[in-house]
Amino acid sequence: MSATRVFVARLAGCSVFDPAGDRVGKVRDVLVVYRKNDPPHVVGLIVEIPGKRRVFMPIGRVTSIGSGQIITTGLINVRRFEQRGGEVRVIAEMLGRKVTFNDGSGDATIEDVGIELGDQGEWDISQLFVRRPKSGASPFAKGATVFVQWNEVREKSKGGQAQSAEQLIATYSDLKPADLASTLLDLPRERMFEVAGELSDDRLADVLEEMPEHDQVGILTRLGDARAAEVLDHMQPDDAADLIAQLPEERGEQLLDLMEPEEAEDVRFLLTYASDTAGGLMTTEPIIVSADSTVAEGLALIRRHDLAPALGAAICVTLPPYEPPTGRFLGMVHFQRMLRYPPHERLGTLLDQGLEPVTADTSAAELSRILASYDLVSVPVVDENHRLVGVVTIDDVLDYLLPDDWRSHDGNDDVQRRAAARNKLNTGSIPLPGARGRGAEQATPSGRRRTSGTS
Template sequence: MSATRVFVARLAGCAVFDPAGDRVGKVRDVLVVYRKSDPPRVVGLIVEIPGKRRVFLSIGRVTSIGAGQVITTGLINIRRFEQRGGEVRVIAEMLGRTVSFNDGSGTAVVDDVAIEEKSEGVWEVGQLFVRRPKPTGSPFAKAPTAFVTWKEVREASAPGQSQPAEQLIATYSELKPADLASTMLDLPEQRRRDVAEELPDDRLATVLEEMPEQAQIEILVALGDERAADVLDHMQPDDAADLIAQLPAERGEHLLELMEPEEADDVRFLLAYPADTAGGLMTPEPIIVSADATVAEGLALIRRHDLPPALGAAVFVTLPPYEPPTGRFLGVVHFQRMLRYPPHERLGTLIDQGLDPVTADTSAAEVSRILASYDLVSVPVVDEKHRLVGVVTIDDVLDYLLPEDWRSHPDDDAERRAAARAALTTGSIPIPGRRAGHGAR
């Protein structure tokens, strides 16, 4: 082994490689079992492999831990991980728990856990990094910290009890929304709700967008109306519309009334279209510019850090007004074309003359065929007066094509990718199990 002591919180997200140097996944947690008197013994790692599947990697198959990576002896068993009785996840269940000092000097909270190699292939919990309560009467004082051994403290609650939700959130603060969504889906239902309660509105919004609709609804219902409306305000309008469409009509309308008027108007606009049309798939927030705007201005707009990549692939030129429904739609300028011209060039002269918009009632099958046939990232949507009302992006189409549970059950991931490719190529939209969409209400 390249290290004999490793702090578990630093392992989260570390890459796992096979002996040939090929990456096979990333560490999500460490699994231990409690013993009667000795420190807990490490039995293995929980590793996320492609397809968002969590699998078990026995600690005996780990040959090296260090320099931000884990190396294994060979292939990983891809059977989905299932936690057994007596097993405890260190990050999900131990960090943040309260311990009492055996010398009677008080309590502390576990901030991190070090695992140590005692002999080849045998690891156990070694030191704990703990944080005592802040001193009273001194608001600016920092909470004292200490390294202690397992035998110096005792847990103040039953083994395996989950830590406060805020501790789990802090541990996974660097995760991408899709990874945090996958992590939350692995938690028990009540625990998932606790974590959702602690997440900021904007963070929870991006995480919900990555979850299956049933999990979205469960969390939204548990939040209460005021908080739910705040979270919906931060979601992409098309995702918010998809979610509201699954709720009873009365509750959906109530949430729309609680949302910010501008955000609610976008969602209501999308709910007016059937799910299997361009109007039902589109996003009403493309980058819209005048024909007199320059390349420099267009590039500045697509550099916004909060802009999804698919929406940043092009700008859309219209007559005023520049909010959907706009003035007459003039055309699209792709960002790669902008890169080929000087900053002062007018965007009106760079319009792609070969790309025609679709109408809001164009079928989803036809939209998918157009995207696939012309290798497009997005396609503009216009109304009967040729006004721009939105844009359908490739991720909008994929969300529609893939079954509702593709995020939470990736076992047949390869088959689903193949089905999606076939549907994009042939336009054969119906796929069993997909969401009902806006038209369900």
């Protein structure tokens, strides 16, 4: 059954189907245009199709809206969406804006927008769900909410100008970091900076890890030093090192000095390696336990909600100490193998005897061959004394092999991407990218880079 009035925030994430029942994408926003005397007119939907690409779907191709799904005629132009002048995104730009009641009763903030199907088969904005300012002194008090018609209020700013990022963040609170990063990248640049600045430190850290480097730098540049350091503290050390390496040397040193000492030490350590080596790609925060630890203890560590899936696929077993660089590396125990043994079994008896660690100067090309040949998702990295210094995960290797702007590709250039990956896999032609090693102008014979501020 098709609804005649729908609130836009509830459409976010709804599946879009063709007449045959095949899912073609999901709704990310609703696009409207302002009119002089009438309420804004809905011109279409912004739909995310496979490949995380946003495309425009004219509202005329929507045949039904209801029950959390949208049915279309099945015709979709897969050209990447580009916003035109005069067009306004409801979720990205209208939610959170300020309005004033025409009766003089005060101001309010738009929390949701209702669109309605008219007699002529066109969708227009009909109602607004708004919240008045809180009246009580209690920090838990909230202003009253009310439904109003579009013509009962007027905007306090120019049409389409965003006022607050809070409502947008709330609307996208359930998105995974990669999806939220893609959503932010699709916003107008100033709006992206505004929304990023309103995210919590840990949420912003997760999102930055999923963004291209130039966008990471752009967002971090807009943050004050104290806030930027807090965000870097929440990032994986290897991702933080990659980001700091893109910054001017002076700013990078300032941020390192403001970071938590332990986090900064890990980042400084990673900055000493070239980015096309195991040392440059590894993370220094794998799960590390003693040989006497049990299967039950290992599984408890894997269950941590903040642990990346690739790091949870295996546990490293070493002699003390258990922080990189550890005592002598003994081996790894894979998650699946732990599931086959009783909880009291010692992890030292379950080591994968066939898995050899790599050294920090192992090339990215060799790492990719090891991961592919042995169906692994992570490889341990040891120093000359066979002490564990980190782990390289498959996502970091893929991130290196793919083109620098792979997140913004629209899926029409697979040949070029495969060619770029092949070039990087050619051990005779892998360049030493300038991405990592701040102040590093040349590589040492060992493949590492000379960096300032490190030893």
